Amino acid sequence: MTTPAKLRLIIVRISERPLNSSLKCEGLMPKYLVVSTSGNPESNSRSMGRAAFAHLEKAKVDCAWLDLRDLNLPICDADTCYAQPVTQKLNAAIESADAILIATPVYNYDVSAAAKNMVELTGSSWEDKIVGFLCAAGGMNSYMSVMAFANSLMLDFRSVIIPRFVYATGDAFDGEKLKDEKVAKRIQEVAGELIRFAQALRG
């Protein structure tokens, strides 16, 4: 019979297991995080992130929403920024997730500076995470803009990048409402892929 002391030991052992372990975590449900990285109050990528988050909620998985606009993060200075409580809060959110969807604007053929700053602030917390992208852009020509950022996550932190991402331009939206059904379907597919990858690698 499992005594309370033994039970306590088992609980401690499970909670000590790093969530970013590449080993499967039998018996533990993967955790999902959607991060919005646009500062624009009427952001299209935030609408895409919201739609993906709704799919995760509908799938009844353990998911959380994080909007960098609410956090007032410091710019990474490779020094005092790491000790700031808000940076630690961000770090905890990244660390505790197994799979992360990043909703980002395309700025100057790249992800937003806020998205890049997030990774600079949290570094190795991204190790072995499963990561997907939802991108809002002004035109179709910036289609591959997330690749430098994705490469850095793969090469620096061995993040697993979902090889399907959503890219939408302004005409997919009517105000804050996503009107393009193809984009809506792709968001649903990416949310589904995030769950499939997380369950396969961590479930």
Ligand SMILES: Cc1cc2nc3c(=O)[nH]c(=O)nc-3n(C[C@H](O)[C@H](O)[C@H](O)COP(=O)(O)O)c2cc1C
């Ligand atoms: C500073 C800045 C740079 C931009 N650079 C690009 C770009 O390189 N390629 C592009 O397709 N759109 C570019 N855009 C357009 C944005 O990607 C577009 O407005 C998008 O909707 C922004 O995402 P958001 O609505 O989630 O904030 C840029 C916009 C701004 C403000």
